[in-house]
Amino acid sequence: MNNNKNILEGANHDDGMTVPPCYFADFKQKMAQSLPARPELQAPVVAPRSRWQRLRPYVYLAAMFGGIWCMLKLFTMLTTTSATPLESNPVIAEALANDQFVNEYVISDLSQWDLYDEFIDSGIYPDSLCCGDLSNL
Amino acid sequence: MASLPAENPELIERLRDPATVAAAFADVIDIYTEPLYWQIRRMVQSHDDTNDLLQNTFMKAWQSIENFRGDARLSTWLYKIAINEAITFLARERRRANISIDDQESALVATIAADEYVDGNDLAVKLRQAVAQLPEKQRLVFNMKYYDDMKYEDMSSILGTSVGALKASYHLAVKKIENIFKISD
Numbered sequence A: 001m002n003n004n005k006n007i008l009e010g011a012n013h014d015d016g017m018t019v020p021p022c023y024f025a026d027f028k029q030k031m032a033q034s035l036p037a038r039p040e041l042q043a044p045v046v047a048p049r050s051r052w053q054r055l056r057p058y059v060y061l062a063a064m065f066g067g068i069w070c071m072l073k074l075f076t077m078l079t080t081t082s083a084t085p086l087e088s089n090p091v092i093a094e095a096l097a098n099d100q101f102v103n104e105y106v107i108s109d110l111s112q113w114d115l116y117d118e119f120i121d122s123g124i125y126p127d128s129l130c131c132g133d134l135s136n137l
Numbered sequence B: 001m002a003s004l005p006a007e008n009p010e011l012i013e014r015l016r017d018p019a020t021v022a023a024a025f026a027d028v029i030d031i032y033t034e035p036l037y038w039q040i041r042r043m044v045q046s047h048d049d050t051n052d053l054l055q056n057t058f059m060k061a062w063q064s065i066e067n068f069r070g071d072a073r074l075s076t077w078l079y080k081i082a083i084n085e086a087i088t089f090l091a092r093e094r095r096r097a098n099i100s101i102d103d104q105e106s107a108l109v110a111t112i113a114a115d116e117y118v119d120g121n122d123l124a125v126k127l128r129q130a131v132a133q134l135p136e137k138q139r140l141v142f143n144m145k146y147y148d149d150m151k152y153e154d155m156s157s158i159l160g161t162s163v164g165a166l167k168a169s170y171h172l173a174v175k176k177i178e179n180i181f182k183i184s185d
Helices: A002-011 A023-034 A051-079 A090-097 A099-109 A112-121 B009-016 B021-044 B047-063 B074-097 B101-113 B122-132 B136-147 B152-159 B163-184
Strands: none
Touching: A002 B122, A002 B163, A023 B021, A023 B047, A090 A099, B009 B021, B009 B074, B021 B047, B021 B074, B021 B136, B047 B074, B074 B101, B074 B136, B074 B152, B101 B122, B122 B136, B122 B163, B136 B152, B136 B163, B152 B163
């Protein structure tokens, strides 16, 4: 047993193997040179961005808001009635300025009571009228 | 024939950086060529086979360098690749020659006897021949412990075996070597 243990001690952790002269130096050199290129390991090269590429997101954003504004405008025009007063309509304004039109189409719609009230408001009393007896109205 | 090379954090950082990975890997080759060579050579015995397997080891490491994230030690990772290469080679040789594991052990003993790259230490050659007759796992454990003086913890991380099992394996290997020498006497 002791003899066998002495074998392990006697070998002194030496395996007795050698390599050809300059083997390791040559191997290291050849191995490092023979490694295939790995371009995928390299960091991707980022090309400088053009002015249009830099502005494009903002242009698209502005176009989007412009589109939204146009849509809202269109919906408003379709859904709301015209709030413009009649007097602002040039055709109606011209017609109202015409006394004959007013007399024939506006005042003719007045009842006699309205006309009576109009006279009273204007300081014209039935008694002062020569024609007819309006007090019986 | 030192133990595992000391871990170099700066080298790990350079391996992670795409700009410096190629140069860093050349340093890895520089540091690990010798320890990996001896580890493989003690398994396959032939210098020429070892040379091929060592090239394969570094090539595989280079091809999958992006998979090395630094979770494990660099040396552990490289040793695992090298040992897998050696074991795969031995299995492939067995299939190719259509021989059993026992026959392969005899073939390894013959390879050692015919090895031209030896320093003339007969005792060392005899010990190599005895080690070559051990089962593959015990041979690995014995090589790492006896020749490389590797810590059991390091061996455990490389071989994926518990420290207790490795100690038992080494003890068995020593006993078997003693028996082999007894029989040869």
